[in-house]
Amino acid sequence: METKNILINNVTLLGSEIKRGSVLIENDKIMDVTEKNGQKDADIVINGEKKVLSPGLVNTHTHLSMSLLRGLADDLPLDTWLNDHIWPVEANLTGEYCYAGALLACVEMIKSGTTTFNDMYFFMDHVAKAVDEAGLRGMLSHGMIDLGDEEKRKGEFKETLRIIEKCHDTAEGRIKVAFGPHAPYTCSEELLKEVREKAGKMGLKIHIHVSETEFEVQQVTEAHGARPFEYLDEIGFLSDDVLAAHAVWLSDKEIEIIKENEVSLSHNPASNMKLASGISPVSKLIDAGVNVSLGTDGAASNNDLDMIEEIKIATLLQKVNKMDPTVLPAEKAFEMATINGARALGFQDVIGTIEMGKKADLVLFDMKAPHLTPFRHPKSHLIYAAKGSDVNTVICNGEILMQNRELKSLDETEVITLAENAAEELLSKA
Ligand SMILES: [Zn+2]
Structure with a gap:
């Protein structure tokens, strides 16, 4: 299998020992978490400036x-x-x-x-x-x-x-x-x-x-x-x-x-x-x-x-x-x-924190929003001020499921139509 790398640079980290730095993903796993910015030759490089990376x-x-x-x-x-x-x-x-x-x-x-x-x-x-x-x-x-x-x-x-x-x-x-x-x-x-x-x-x-x-x-x-x-x-x-x-x-x-x-x-x-x-x-x-x-x-x-x-x-x-x-x-x-x-769920060794060796299940929050300014207290902002819609990019098992709020794994419009039709049919039967 060909190796696939994703590098998230210059990002504020939650659920990690390191507060700010870079995260390197190789295939489905987190390969490195460091205070330095990583090498630029990864397949995908994401600029984490003014973003917060959290475990999924x-x-x-x-x-x-x-x-x-x-x-x-x-x-x-x-x-x-x-x-x-x-x-x-x-x-x-x-x-x-x-x-x-x-x-x-x-x-x-x-x-x-x-x-x-x-x-x-x-x-x-x-x-x-x-x-x-x-x-x-x-x-x-x-x-x-x-x-x-x-x-x-x-x-x-x-x-x-x-x-x-x-x-x-x-x-x-x-x-x-x-x-x-x-x-x-x-x-x-x-x-x-x-x-x-x-x-x-x-x-x-x-x-x-x-x-x-x-x-x-x-x-x-x-x-x-x-x-x-x-x-x-x-x-x-x-x-x-x-x-x-x-x-x-x-x-x-x-x-x-x-x-x-x-x-x-x-x-x-x-x-x-x-x-x-x-x-x-x-x-x-x-x-x-x-x-x-x-x-x-x-x-x-x-x-x-x-x-x-x-x-x-x-x-x-x-x-x-x-x-x-x-x-x-x-x-x-x-x-x-x-x-x-x-x-x-018994997954504590697999997910739940940003740590080397764990599965790459990660969520990037965009903090460039009035309700998240000033960008000084990332955890407080996430708990008390952020909305689900502030999620910018989602990675699960090393795969990008959403980038810049655009779904990659599913067609959002198609799913909404499918669900509307299914609900209409199901509720008409009751
Ligand atoms: Zn229940």
Whole structure:
């Protein structure tokens, strides 16, 4: 294979030991990070002046194809939103619709600086096709729901194993597959135990929603005589390969359980605020030593996939919740959206920082904008002032996916038309 070099010169670096200098990419990896400007004979040389280079953002909880349902039902509580609006439409989903929604989400993620995401939904082989074409890195899981029905349970395992067989470790290693039991209130104990056993044997991650609403905590407590994380601990489900999304309603004992089992969390502040689910005790969790990452959730409850916006919401929500401006400072919030996300997916040695030997998943922000002037405090600007649309160039696995805001891997106009048509058809069926 012919070697391909990309050199980014004279750039301000975040998520790196070096604050300013150059980064050399060779094929899919970061080959050098130095304080000096590199040699000019690379295949592609990018001038990083008045730009900030960050590790690609990691969105640890989303449902890509739900971007087709954006704006469908706003201003409702979670159970009404799901039962009366989302689930009836989802009953008519097909692989083609999921592919169109996932492609749209990929365009949105690239344009706002996300290079890695953790997705749970349906028709995941069609989602994988979109991710492969987009050039992004993703962990995919088929959302399993059995509601105690044995036939349903068998079907969910059959589909999960089919997706693992077909998609795990494909697209030059960019796509991984995880088990995706939906939640402790939609999955039986039998299903959860079987997932636990199979994931351990196969060395795969588990992606699950836990304690999103107070109602869920009541339901689980009534059914099992224990709060959700206590119940999951009792049945031996929790381990360091579990990534739990939301984790809004937690007792002190549950925080201890999460910490002891080294479970990673995905905090989804915009979705939790919009559905009025509650406020996750993120600063307390971080103080307790829990790995807390950041996710947008699906575009039907956010209503976008912009991680730059999510970072700001996360910090502001913790500050006002604690009535303390010092909690969740910019540095911690930045880690949540990068290295903590990588750690939650088991990718901490592969992505999440700008370091020699890691995969070249990098995002270049253009700081030549009035809302980012004066250009003096890059991390502060990224957390508190920047917009997803300030992303100028995106590189994933050494491939340029967007340069100067122009998509390289996908045709943006074509994807938007495809998604418009798919949404129109799908919504007309409900
Ligand atoms: Zn979710």
